[in-house]
Structure formats: C-alpha cells, structure tokens
Amino acid sequence: MSDTSRDDERELVEQARRDPRQFGALYDRHFQQIYRFVYSRVREQTAAEDVTSEIFMKALKAMPRYQDTGRPFAAWLYQIAVNAIADRYRTMRPSQPLDDFHDLSVAGPALEDLAAHRDELRRIWGLVESLPHQQRTALVLKFQEDMKIEDIAVAMGKSPGAVKLLIHRGVSRLRDEADSLRPVE
Amino acid sequence: MNGHHDPELDDVLQDEELRRLATLLTSTMRPEPPLDDAFRSGLRRQLMQQAWDMGEGRPSLWRRIFAPPGLAWVGATAGLVLIAGLVVFYSTQQPGGLQQVVVQSPIDGSRAVALQQAILVNFNQAMDHPSTEAAVQISPATTVTYSWSSNTLAVQPASGILAPNTQYQVTIGSGAKTASGQSLSAAQTITFVTQPPAPPTPSPSPTPRAPATPSSLLTGEHQLAPLGGALATSTVQWSADSSTVYFVNSKGALDAVQAKGGDVSVVAPDGVSSAAIAPAGDRLAYIRGGRIEILTFAAGTTAELTATPAPTLVGWAKDKVIWAAADGVYSQAADGPARLAAMPTNGALKILSLAPDGTHAVYLQDLNLFLLDLTTAKSTQLGQANAAFFGWSPDGSQLMYSGTAGNIAIADVQGDSVGTVPTADASWSSQDAILLGSETDLYQAHPDGSNMTKLANGTYRLPIWAPNATAFTFFRGGLLWTASAPALPAVPSVLDQATTAVNTFMLARQKGQADPAAALLDSNGKQAYASGGLNLIINGDPFFSRFYVLTQAVTGTQPDAATFVVRLVLTHGKLDVADFEETLTVVRNPTTRQFLIDQATVGAHRDLGKGAEVVGVVAAADSVQVTFDSDLDPGTVADSMRVLDSKGRQLDATTSYANRTVTISGLGLKPGAQYKLVVLTTLRDVLGHNIAAEYDLQLVAPVAKTKADHKSGGVTASPAPASPSASPSPTASPS
Numbered sequence: 056m057s058d059t060s061r062d063d064e065r066e067l068v069e070q071a072r073r074d075p076r077q078f079g080a081l082y083d084r085h086f087q088q089i090y091r092f093v094y095s096r097v098r099e100q101t102a103a104e105d106v107t108s109e110i111f112m113k114a115l116k117a118m119p120r121y122q123d124t125g126r127p128f129a130a131w132l133y134q135i136a137v138n139a140i141a142d143r144y145r146t147m148r149p150s151q152p153l154d155d156f157h158d159l160s161v162a163g164p165a166l167e168d169l170a171a172h173r174d175e176l177r178r179i180w181g182l183v184e185s186l187p188h189q190q191r192t193a194l195v196l197k198f199q200e201d202m203k204i205e206d207i208a209v210a211m212g213k214s215p216g217a218v219k220l221l222i223h224r225g226v227s228r229l230r231d232e233a234d235s236l237r238p239v240e
Numbered sequence: 241m242n243g244h245h246d247p248e249l250d251d252v253l254q255d256e257e258l259r260r261l262a263t264l265l266t267s268t269m270r271p272e273p274p275l276d277d278a279f280r281s282g283l284r285r286q287l288m289q290q291a292w293d294m295g296e297g298r299p300s301l302w303r304r305i306f307a308p309p310g311l312a313w314v315g316a317t318a319g320l321v322l323i324a325g326l327v328v329f330y331s332t333q334q335p336g337g338l339q340q341v342v343v344q345s346p347i348d349g350s351r352a353v354a355l356q357q358a359i360l361v362n363f364n365q366a367m368d369h370p371s372t373e374a375a376v377q378i379s380p381a382t383t384v385t386y387s388w389s390s391n392t393l394a395v396q397p398a399s400g401i402l403a404p405n406t407q408y409q410v411t412i413g414s415g416a417k418t419a420s421g422q423s424l425s426a427a428q429t430i431t432f433v434t435q436p437p438a439p440p441t442p443s444p445s446p447t448p449r450a451p452a453t454p455s456s457l458l459t460g461e462h463q464l465a466p467l468g469g470a471l472a473t474s475t476v477q478w479s480a481d482s483s484t485v486y487f488v489n490s491k492g493a494l495d496a497v498q499a500k501g502g503d504v505s506v507v508a509p510d511g512v513s514s515a516a517i518a519p520a521g522d523r524l525a526y527i528r529g530g531r532i533e534i535l536t537f538a539a540g541t542t543a544e545l546t547a548t549p550a551p552t553l554v555g556w557a558k559d560k561v562i563w564a565a566a567d568g569v570y571s572q573a574a575d576g577p578a579r580l581a582a583m584p585t586n587g588a589l590k591i592l593s594l595a596p597d598g599t600h601a602v603y604l605q606d607l608n609l610f611l612l613d614l615t616t617a618k619s620t621q622l623g624q625a626n627a628a629f630f631g632w633s634p635d636g637s638q639l640m641y642s643g644t645a646g647n648i649a650i651a652d653v654q655g656d657s658v659g660t661v662p663t664a665d666a667s668w669s670s671q672d673a674i675l676l677g678s679e680t681d682l683y684q685a686h687p688d689g690s691n692m693t694k695l696a697n698g699t700y701r702l703p704i705w706a707p708n709a710t711a712f713t714f715f716r717g718g719l720l721w722t723a724s725a726p727a728l729p730a731v732p733s734v735l736d737q738a739t740t741a742v743n744t745f746m747l748a749r750q751k752g753q754a755d756p757a758a759a760l761l762d763s764n765g766k767q768a769y770a771s772g773g774l775n776l777i778i779n780g781d782p783f784f785s786r787f788y789v790l791t792q793a794v795t796g797t798q799p800d801a802a803t804f805v806v807r808l809v810l811t812h813g814k815l816d817v818a819d820f821e822e823t824l825t826v827v828r829n830p831t832t833r834q835f836l837i838d839q840a841t842v843g844a845h846r847d848l849g850k851g852a853e854v855v856g857v858v859a860a861a862d863s864v865q866v867t868f869d870s871d872l873d874p875g876t877v878a879d880s881m882r883v884l885d886s887k888g889r890q891l892d893a894t895t896s897y898a899n900r901t902v903t904i905s906g907l908g909l910k911p912g913a914q915y916k917l918v919v920l921t922t923l924r925d926v927l928g929h930n931i932a933a934e935y936d937l938q939l940v941a942p943v944a945k946t947k948a949d950h951k952s953g954g955v956t957a958s959p960a961p962a963s964p965s966a967s968p969s970p971t972a973s974p975s
Contacts, residue, residue: 075291076344082284090280094273101694104279108286115287116294179264197249198265204248219252226258233261 061127068128071118078115081128086111089132092200096140106143110135126209133202133210137192182229190225193218278435281352282697286680288346292362341365343412343428349814351433351786355401356461356698357680358387358394358717359410361430366391366419375413375424380406380852380870381925385717396717399871399899400463401698404437405788405807405855406869407816407848431814435697436788437856437867456696458682461723464497464713465489465504475514476713476720480521482706485713487720488512494526499711499722507535516555519596525554525561532563547577553591557598562614564591569601569614581617592629597636600653602629609641611653620655630666634707638687640666640674650674650687659688665702669709675725677703677714684725695725735794738802738826741835745824746787746806752777762827765837774822774842778808782818785811790821791857795940800828801838805857805937810845820845850932852925857917859939863905864917870900870925877902880923883939884916891915909941 067084070077089110094103113135121131183194189211196207204222208215246266253259342364347353363372373386376395383398395410402408411429467489475488478499486496486507494508494515508528515526524535532545532554547570551563562571568582569591583589584605591603591612601612602622609627610619622629622641630640630648643649643660650658664676664683676683677700685692701715711724741760748757754777761769769776778784790805803825810818825839856867864883878895881902885891894906909915919935 075294076288078291079284079288082287086280086283087275090275091273100274100276101692103273104276104283104694105692108283111283111287112290115290176264176267179261183265194265198262201266204252222249223252223258226253226261227255229261230255230257 064128065123068121068123072121075115075118078118081114082111085129085132088129088200089136092133092195093136093140095195095199097143102143106136106139109139109143113139124209126206130202130206130209133196133200133206134212137196137210141188179229179233182232183225186225186228190221190228193221194225197222277352278354278697279694281350282354282680285346285350285353289360289680292344292346341367341416341418341422341424343424343430345410345430345432347432348430349432353402353408353432353434354680354697355404355434355437356696356700356716357402358396358699359402359408359430361393361395361410361412363391363393363418367393368417368419368421372412372416375416377411377413379409379411379849381927381929382408383871383926387718394717397871400716400719400721401899402434403855403869403900404434404867405790406853407431407433407809409815433786433816456698457693457726458696458723459726460711461721462501464499464501464720464722465495466719467715475512476702476704477515477517477524478704478706478711478713479517480707482708482711485720485722486515486517486524487713488515488526494528497720499706508533514552514554516594518556519558525556527551527554527563532561534561545572553594555594555596555598557614560598562594562598564594564601569594569612580614581612583612584619593632595632595636595639595653596634599636600639602639602641611639613653622651623649631668633668633672633687634670634705638668640668659686659690661685661687661689661692665700667703667705667712669705669712670707671709671727673705673709673725675700675703675705675712677701682714734800735792735802738794738800738804738828738835739789739792741826741837742789742792742804742806742824745837746808749777750784750787752779760835760837762829762836762838764839768837768840774840778810782810782812785809785816788855790855791859791937793859793940795825796827799830800835802826802835803940809848816848818845818847847932851929852923852931854919854935854937857937857939859909859941861911861941862907862909863903864907864939866902866904866917866919868900868902868925872897872900872902873924873926873928876922876924880920882918882920883907884918886914888916911941913941915939915941 064084067077067080071081086107090103090107093106093110094100097103097106110132114132117135183191186194192211193207196202196210197204202210204215204218207218211218213221246262249259249262253262344362344364345360346362347359361376369386369388372393376384376386376393378384378395380403382403385396385398387394387396409429409431411427412424413427414424416424464485465487467487475494477486478484479486483499484496485499486494488494492510492512493506494512495504496507497504507524508526511529513527515524517524522537524537526533526535530550532547532551534543534545535541536543545561547563547565549565549567551565551570553564555562555564557571560571562569562580564570566583566589568579570577571580572578581601583591583603587605589603589605591601592609593602595601599614601614603610603612603619607626609622609629611622612619622639624642624644627642630642632639636653638650638652638658640648640650640661642663645660646663647660648663648666649660652658661674661676662683664678667675667677668687669675672686673684674687675695676685679699679701681697682695682700682703683692684695699716703712703714705712710727711722713720713722715721745757745760748754748760757776758766758769768774786809787806788809790807792802792804795801795803803823806822806824807819808822809816810820821843823839823841823843824837826835827838828835852868852870852872854866855869858865866881874897877897881895881904883891883893883904891907893904896903896905904917915938917937917939919931921930921932921934923931
C-alpha cells in the first residue's frame with residue numbers, strides 16, 4: 056500500500072472510529088478481499104456469507120476500541136476473520152474440490168507442461184489443507200493473500216518470529232510429504 | 241515458472257527446494273468466488289442500520305468529557321451554565337434556526353436493493369408525521385403506506401414489494417416539519433436501485449407469481465390478508481391439512497383464508513384474543529369475550545365454556561382444551577374447570593405460551609422466564625434475566641429462548657441443550673427446520689444450528705410453519721403473507737449456465753474490460769460487435785452504469801442455445817437517464833462446453849422518467865406476464881396491451897392487472913411461432929402520465945419438451961418505435 060492510500064485509510068479509520076456511520080467506506084474497501092479469503096476457507100457460499108457478516112458486524116461494533124498499531128486496517132479484519140473461521144469451523148473441513156477455488160490454470164508454461172504443472176499445484180494445495188491449523192493459516196495468509204509477515208502476525212495474534220517459524224515448518228512439511236514433486240522449468 | 245520473488249522469505253526459507261515450493265504456491269491465481277450482490281448490499285444495509293443505532297446510542301460528547309468522577313461536579317456546573325446559555329440563545333432565535341434536519345436511509349446509494357422491504361427513512365429528530373408524509377414524493381409512480389418507529393419513517397409500497405430493476409428516488413420535500421414545527425431547509429432525496437426479479441423458468445408456468453430476488457429460494461410468495469394492527473403470532477393458526485390460515489385481525493375478528501389465496505371469511509366477528517387448532521385438526525378453540533368457544537369444523541357448531549378467572553391463552557392437551565388464566569393453567573374436567581398447575585403468587589406474572597402437547601407452559605415472573613411443568617407444577621428458570629421466549633418444537637418437547645451469547649438457545653424441557661441459532665423471529669417445523677425471519681432476510685437451519693441456509697432477502701417477520709413443513713406465513717408491512725420454502729436448492733440449469741456467460745460478458749463490458757468481454761464472443765459474435773451499431777465498450781457521459789436481463793429463454797438444444805434481451809442503463813451523475821436493449825443469442829461450444837455470444841442486435845435509446853417502463857417479461861405457453869416499474873392506472877391497462885401474431889393480427893386475450901404486473905392470458909400461442917407484445921402510449925401510471933413511446937417486444941412462443949428433457953422457447957425484443965430492421969435475427973427462433 057502506498058503512503059497516500061495508507062493516509063487515506065487512516066483517515067477513513069479515524070472517521071469510522073469517531074462515527075460508526077462512516078464505516079461504510081471501510082466496508083466497501085475491504086469487503087471483496089475478506090469475502091474472498093473467507094470463501095477460500097469455507098468453500099460454500101452460504102457459509103461464506105454468514106462468516107463475512109459476522110466479521111464485519113464484529114468489526115463495526117469494535118471500531119470505537121480500534122487502535123492504530125501502524126499496520127494496515129486489513130490485518131485487523133483478517134484477525135477477526137481467522138478467529139471467526141476457527142470458531143465456526145473448528146470441527147469441519149471444507150469439502151469442495153480444491154480446483155474450485157485455486158485457479159490452477161496458470162499462464163506461462165508451455166502447453167505440454169501445463170497438465171503436469173496443474174497436477175503439482177493441486178497436490179501442493181491439497182497438502183496445505185492437511186497441515187496443522189496454525190501452519191495452514193500462516194501459509195494461506197502468506198501465499199494466497201500475499202500478506203506481509205508482520206501483518207500475518209497481527210492477524211494470528213503472534214510475533215513475526217513465530218509466524219516465520221510456522222511458515223518454515225509448513226513449507227518444510229510440504230517438501231517432506233511431496234516426495235514425487237516434479238520440478239517445472 | 242510464474243510467481244514473484246518475495247524477499248521477506250529469504251531468511252525464512254533458505255533451502256532452494258523450499259523456495260521453489262514457495263514460488264509455486266505464490267504462482268496460483270485466485271479467481272473470484274461466487275458472490276451474490278444482494279448479499280453484499282444487504283450486509284452493507286445491515287451494517288449501516290447497526291451503525292446508525294450505535295451512533296444514536298453513544299454517550300454525548302459532554303457526557304464523555306464529564307464522565308470521570310473527579311470532573312463530575314465541574315461538568316455539572318459547566319452543563320448548567322451551558323443549558324442556561326442555550327435557553328437564552330434559543331429564546332432569542334427564530335423558529336427556523338434550530339438543529340438542522342438530517343435525512344438518511346440505509347439503502348441510499350445502494351444498487352441492488354431487495355424487493356421485499358420497506359424504504360426506511362431516518363430523521364435525526366422527531367418529525368411531525370402528517371406534514372412529513374405529505375412531503376414524500378416517489379419516482380416512479382408508486383402507491384405507498386406509511387408507518388413510524390421512533391424517528392424512522394417506513395415507506396411501504398401498497399403492493400408489498402418494490403419494482404425490480406428500477407431506480408427509485410424518494411424525496412422528502414421542504415414541506416416536512418419537525419415535531420417542533422421547523423421545516424426542512426431544502427428537499428432531500430434518497431436514490432437506490434432494486435434487484436432483478438427471479439429469472440423466469442425455461443418453461444414458464446402460465447400461473448402468475450410474485451417476483452422474488454434471484455437469491456430467493458422461496459416459491460409461491462403472496463399476500464393473504466391485511467391485518468392493520470400489531471403483529472401477534474399466537475393468533476395465527478394453520479389447519480391440520482395446511483390449506484387454511486386462521487388469524488385474528490386488528491379489530492379482534494377471527495378470520496380464515498385459504499393459503500392459496502382468496503376471500504377472507506369470518507369465523508367470529510369480534511372480541512377474539514387467542515386461538516388454537518386441536519391436534520387432530522377437527523376443532524378450533526378461541527377466547528372471545530372472556531369465554532372459550534370451541535368450533536367443530538365438521539358440524540359447524542360452536543360450544544361455549546365459561547371459565548373464572550378469565551382465560552388469557554387457549555391450547556390443547558391431546559383432545560382436551562386447556563387454558564391459561566391469571567392464577568394458573570386449567571383443563572376442563574367432568575365437573576367443571578380443574579386447575580392443572582398454579583402460578584406463583586408473588587411478582588408480576590404473565591403466561592406467554594402453552595406447549596403444543598399441553599404438558600408445559602412458559603411464563604414471565606417480573607423479568608425472568610420460567611418453564612412450568614403442568615404435571616408436577618414445578619417451575620424451572622430459562623436463561624438469564626430478561627430472557628425472551630421464541631417458540632416450541634411441534635411436539636412440545638423442546639423450546640427456544642434467549643441464550644447467553646445473544647443467540648437463541650434450544651433445549652429440551654428437561655433443560656438439556658440441543659443447540660443455538662442466531663436471534664430472529666423463529667418457527668420450528670415438523671421436519672425439524674427452524675425458520676429465522678427478520679426485517680432484512682430469512683434463514684433456515686436445523687435445531688443444532690447446522691445447515692444454515694439463506695432463503696431470501698427482504699422482510700419476513702414472525703414466520704409460522706404450516707404442518708406440512710413446506711408453506712409458512714409471515715408478516716410484512718401490516719399484511720399477512722405466505723410462501724413455500726424448498727427442501728433442497730435447485731440444480732443449475734442450462735439457462736442458469738447461459739445466464740452466467742451473459743452476466744460475465746456484460747460485467748466485463750461494464751468495467752470497460754474489452755479482452756475478457758471479447759473472450760466470450762464466438763466468430764459470429766465478434767463480427768456483430770465489429771460491424772457498427774454495437775459497441776463492446778461503451779464510453780462517454782451518460783455512462784453505462786448497470787444492466788439487467790429483461791427476458792430470457794432457452795431457444796435450442798443441439799447445441800444448447802438461449803436468447804436474452806439485456807437492458808443497458810445509462811447514468812448521468814447518480815441519476816439513470818436513458819436505456820437501450822441488446823438481444824443476445826448464446827450458444828454452447830460443443831468442444832469446450834462453454835457458452836459464447838453468437839448473435840447480437842441493438843435497439844434504440846429511450847429516455848427514462850417519462851411514464852411507466854417495462855422492467856420484466858415472462859412468456860409462457862398461453863400467457864405473457866409484463867412487469868412495470870410504476871403502479872398503473874388499472875383502467876388504461878386492457879386497451880393498451882396487446883399481443884399480435886406474425887401477420888399483425890391481434891389475438892383474443894384476457895388481461896388482468898395486480899401489483900405492477902399485467903398478465904395477458906388465454907392467448908393459445910403456437911409453439912415456436914413469432915408474436916409481438918405491444919404496449920401503447922395510452923397506458924398511464926397512477927399519477928396520470930402516459931408512457932412516452934410505444935414499446936414493442938418480439939416474442940417466440942415456448943415449444944414443448946424434447947426427448948432430451950430440454951425445454952425450448954424464445955423471447956426476443958426490438959425496442960419501440962418498432963421497425964423491421966430492428967427485429968432480431970430469425971436464428972433465435974427454435975426449429
């Protein structure tokens with residue numbers, strides 16, 4: 056995020072802190088991102104809608120207590136999202152096939168490599184889903200949501216060092232379990 | 241290899257293979273998940289409503305400044321000085337110089353407002369109701385009713401729903417006054433756009449049905465009767481065969497109406513306060529004038545039962561009538577009324593409900609909720625102080641009340657927890673589905689909270705299931721409504737898949753994304769958009785702000801094909817000013833199975849705001865249903881609407897009009913033949929405005945089912961004024 060848009064966001068957050076009726080601008084700005092993250096975790100539209108509603112309702116109610124820690128506002132929303140998803144789906148695992156969310160048809164490799172590449176991606180993301188909860192969350196926030204480690208730390212309520220450890224352990228475990236991964240040039 | 245290098249990971253993943261895996265994970269693109277725009281805007285509306293409530297409920301600045309105890313006296317003194325100053329100030333001011341009136345609405349600016357709801361207008365201070373209601377102007381022409389809740393005015397269309405695909409402007413004119421007599425400094429306008437109606441089925445039913453949102457899973461939604469008073473679930477009863485609804489109206493009359501619709505019949509003319517159908521469905525007990533009357537349906541006779549003290553609620557325990565009174569719950573014994581269980585003798589007491597099996601009752605003692613066992617006369621508290629009661633399971637063995645976490649707790653009568661569901665108006669079906677209705681939406685879930693499914697957006701207050709667990713009643717805008725909820729969501733059809741392609745194509749164009757839009761054109765489609773007249777990307781002011789499907793139909797099966805008439809709306813600033821239509825034929829590519837746009841034609845531009853506008857058309861085997869954005873002058877409908885055959889001859893037909901929808905029936909359309917719907921300029925809205933120009937729509941009558949179980953039929957359009965050159969390609973017609 057550029058300094059200008061960060062300043063814009065600070066302004067919006069401050070306005071919403073003073074007057075909750077200004078929260079609409081923050082909702083418009085972050086809805087798509089949060090909904091997409093939630094959907095990627097629950098993979099069912101109705102459930103994604105329920106969890107997203109819960110996240111923004113909690114965020115709105117907590118706005119007067121929000122404190123700017125220098126991290127993006129989205130990191131705070133992700134923190135609420137991570138907790139909401141964990142609360143709601145502690146005993147459940149998404150059932151929809153992986154391809155439905157991760158678009159495996161990446162552009163780039165030659166056609167003959169595409170099928171193998173898709174298989175490899177499918178297998179890796181399948182392994183991500185089988186990782187322990189904390190490792191899985193850290194990897195999804197890093198590689199799918201493209202978040203900075205410090206922001207992931209905010210979202211997961213951990214130190215940046217702990218997040219790095221989770222990512223390292225998660226990727227190492229993927230390597231160990233993906234014996235037959237085929238390198239793609 | 242795709243994926244970008246992330247320097248943050250350099251010190252985390254030092255092994256080359258780990259970095260390769262990280263790059264691989266980063267290279268995966270994220271497609272957009274399925275998103276219901278109605279959900280997005282509905283949630284925004286809920287948040288804004290909540291924010292508004294929070295804003296009203298927040299302590300004032302002064303209160304916060306003076307909150308610390310050490311400053312309390314200083315604050316109080318300063319407050320007194322301030323108040324005195326204000327009194328002096330205002331006593332010297334003219335009446336117009338007080339706090340400025342602020343008008344807001346949670347749906348202002350929304351582009352996908354659900355149809356089944358009132359238009360809520362919030363004022364920042366108390367208003368004078370008559371002058372404010374008189375100052376309301378609505379465009380397009382709509383007959384409305386008003387109701388107030390605190391400083392919020394609910395403007396409800398008399399038909400119960402808003403028109404689909406329509407930009408509304410609700411203006412509060414400067415004639416509106418506050419309760420203290422201050423006028424608005426200037427008129428204020430709320431602008432919003434409504435959602436589309438439910439897409440027509442591939443083989444539309446000849447039976448007219450109320451429009452619903454695309455996200456609605458309900459069917460058969462329609463009004464049953466006006467109530468004109470406060471909502472009361474205890475007085476709504478379904479007959480055992482789910483065919484008839486009994487209810488008490490605002491005048492105390494016990495009425496009956498068929499669930500499928502029809503006239504209301506009077507069971508008891510006045511003084512009725514509670515009613516209950518016997519479990520066997522053969523009798524109806526109700527309280528009238530302090531006595532209990534029992535109507536036996538088969539004989540049509542009514543028996544009376546005198547009870548002292550006066551009964552307040554009536555119910556059944558198997559085949560015996562039971563009733564609640566101030567001091568306990570009674571049953572009729574051989575020698576007269578017998579008290580089953582006594583109420584406590586201290587505190588403010590009120591029995592709220594008798595269980596459907598007659599074994600328990602729920603009562604309030606002061607602010608606490610209790611469950612009373614009518615066999616042992618023992619009471620058990622439910623939840624914490626101020627808990628509310630939400631209802632019973634149909635067999636009376638379980639009940640719903642306020643949980644500790646702001647939700648509804650579900651427990652059996654022994655007190656064992658079953659689950660929780662979100663707080664809403666709740667009703668429990670014989671198939672263990674709990675309806676959860678509110679001002680803004682309707683959900684369904686199992687008692688353990690699982691399978692939570694959104695059924696619809698809109699107002700669904702106090703739903704009550706019928707015994708068949710399919711139909712239910714609910715309240716909306718002072719009216720009793722009914723609808724049916726499905727057991728399972730529908731499977732995507734050919735038309736749904738074609739609709740997805742059209743929506744994707746149109747959305748890309750709306751965003752100005754030429755490449756993604758062009759990717760949905762086949763070679764014929766590309767030629768159509770390259771040959772002039774049709775623009776893939778629409779630039780300029782007014783700008784292309786939104787689109788909606790006016791009508792759609794499957795028109796071929798080998799390969800699958802469908803024809804859509806899409807209306808594109810042009811907006812200047814916030815105001816929709818013009819529109820035009822494109823007729824698109826989409827065909828499934830037999831290799832990729834993807835639907836692509838194969839043919840396209842465009843119609844003329846029309847200015848908006850000049851009389852009623854057609855916003856939806858459904859063609860069926862022998863009828864055509866046309867939905868307008870305005871309430872129409874019914875006297876002008878029959879002579880202004882006609883269907884012509886391919887030789888221009890008018891077909892004999894019967895025209896009916898209700899809720900902005902004209903149904904032309906008895907047409908006897910020949911499957912596959914071409915027809916034209918004509919709306920003449922003699923059609924007027926309720927404000928007396930004629931439509932600006934004749935509107936014509938080319939129709940292809942639906943064809944019968946094929947062996948492949950596909951349904952065919954077509955609708956194409958050419959906007960008025962009609963001309964042969966504007967007619968769609970004949971290839972849209974099924975063979």
